[in-house]
Every structure is written in C-alpha cells, then in structure tokens.
Amino acid sequence: MQVYTLKNKNIEIDFIERGGQIISVRVPDVKGNIADVVVGYDTIEEVLAGDAYFGAICGRYANRIVKGALEIDGEKFQLDCNNETNHLHGGFDGFNSRNWKVAPISLDQFVQSYQLSLTSEDGDQNYPGKLEVSVIYGLTEDNQLVIEYAAETSKPTVINLTSHAYFNLNGTGNGSAANHELQLNASNYTPISEELGTASGEIVSVHNTPFDFTNPKSIKIACNTDHEQINMIGGIDHNFVIDDFDSSVKLVGTLSDPESGRKMEVYTNQPGIQIYTGAHFDGSEKGKNDVPIEKCAGIAMETQIFPNSPNHEHFPNAILRPGEKYTHVCIYKFC
Ligand code: BGC
DSSP: OOEEEEEOSSOEEEEESBTTOEEEEEEEOTTOOEEEOBOOOSSHHHHHHSOTTTTOEEOSBOSEEGGGEEEETTEEEEOOOOBTTBEETTSTTOGGGSBOEEEEOOOTTOSEEEEEEEEEOTTGGGOOSOEEEEEEEEEOTTSEEEEEEEEEESSOEEOBOEEOOEEOTTOTTSSOSTTOEEEESOSEEEOEETTTTEEOSOOEEOTTSTTOOSSOEEHHHHHTSOOHHHHHHTSOEEEEEOTTOOSSOEEEEEEEOTTTOOEEEEEESSSEEEEEOOTTOEEEEEOGGGOEEETTSSEEEEEESOTTGGGOTTSOOOEEOTTOOEEEEEEEEEO
C-alpha cells in the first residue's frame, strides 16, 4: 500500500488510501526536535491489521446512531448495529475501511495537497442515496493540516464525516496525553445516556462540571473528577457544542502539551466536536516503538454534527438532499 506524504519546511504528514488513514504527523517542538504526534503503528502491515479508526476518515455517519434506526421523510432505514446496540462510524464497512482514490491536486493555498474520492452506492450499509465524496488533505506554509470534506447525494440521506486521529503532542509512545491542556470554545455539551450508549438529547452547561474547558485545563483533572458522566465511560467521550455556531470556519479549541511546548489549534465550520480520551485502550496492543497503547495514549478531537442527530429534532440537521452540497472544514494547526 502506497504511503503519500504532505510536506512543508517544518512538518511531514503520511497517509494511505485505506480509510485515508493519517498514519504519521511529524512536528518540531520549540527547540526543533521532531516527534510523531499521532497514535499508530510502526509498519504498514500493523496499520492494516490494527485499529482501523486511527487517523481515518469516518462516515457515512461518524459517531453513533441509536439502534441503527434512521428515518428520513417518513421512510425507515435499518443501519448496521456494529457497536453493541448502536451504529458507529458508518457500520461494519464504514468509509474508514474503504480504499479511497488518491490524486495530487494543486491549490494555491497549500504547499501540497491531495484529493481523496469515494463513491458510496445507494444502499451502502443500508444508507439511502448514491453519495459522491471528496476529501482534500492540504498542508499550508504556516503548519495547518486542512481537511475539506464535500459530498453530494442522489437521494435524501444523512452524512457526518470526521477525522479520527489521536494526538499526543509530546510524541506518541512518550507517555500519556493526560497531562495535555485542553481549551474549548464550548459552554455546553451533550451528556450520554447509559441506556442509549450515546447522547441523550440533552444540551447541558459545562459550568461546574469536569467538562468545563472554557479555560485551559488538564485532561487528567477532568478525567479524575468523580462525576457520573466521567465514571460511566472512564474518561471523556463526549460531544461539545461549539459556541456561536454560524457555519463559518472558526477556532474551536486548543490542545497543548506543557512538556514539549507543542500546541495544536482546531478550527471548523461544524457545530460540534467529540473529545475522546481513548477509554477503550488497555495496553494489550502495541503501537509505535513497541509501546503499549494505554488509556489516554492520545486525544481525538473529532469535528462533527452531534451524535445521533438524525433522531433528535433539536440537534443540528444531518440530512443531505439532492442538489445540496455537504461541506465540512477541519483544520489542525500546529503552533
Ligand atoms: C467514539 C468512541 C469509540 C471510538 C472508536 C470514537 O469516535 O467516540 O466511543 O469507542 O471512536 O474508535
């Protein structure tokens, strides 16, 4: 499997066509020391055999749809229940496991860029509508990894694409990311219901909860707080509601590592961001440099529409209709 590399004078990013998986992001610290800041594996063989969500493009609907139950304009569709009783990241054969068509593309704003394309047929994983998807991976002079998603459909469908890299700004395998500080422009979050296994439909203030990242706070402090929502899943696996959402691309959060001084800003035009601290990692699998992948090995920051949006009328709209264009921008800027 071919490895494609995006390069500017500071940063190198490797990805493959399977799932568009970003397998390596090599970034300098303030002193110029380079580290690979995404969780993953040393070899392509391990990548192909390992966790297929690492750095991948998830879809057609990233995150969960309760019981895989979808209803569009009164018509019901039963999606795969590949995550206990729920549908997760597009089903058993989600976009993360597809071979995307990759081609270099020349765009003024990027030092280097590639276009990844995929056709998802009508009925793919039981979703209605033939979907044409394009994802641009671009790297700017000023160290922004820009991900631009676009899609069009032949019939009304739902769509929610995201990128699933786990970041450890001290270098993956070089200790936990739990001491990273997180700041989010999110005054509200969507709590999880134990029964549904995902967002309950409530939108709750982060004030006086471990989910208050309106000022920078260590992930460890939040994850060690005795709080029903943290205890339920052993960390953070929650969607945050971006303040002042208006579909424009804006800064929504910053992850920083006090040890290396590396910092990453996240920009998006999406209404939500899932923060996932990797509660399911238990050290049983080895990652880069043969280091076991433990809880909090990296932090996923997945820009998105809210979980289970298609079943909550007051959540942002996830329906895409013929003639409309889905456009999603996610920028990871290394500072
Ligand atoms: C979800 C987690 C899930 C993980 C699987 C994340 O996006 O929020 O609940 O376990 O993906 O890789």
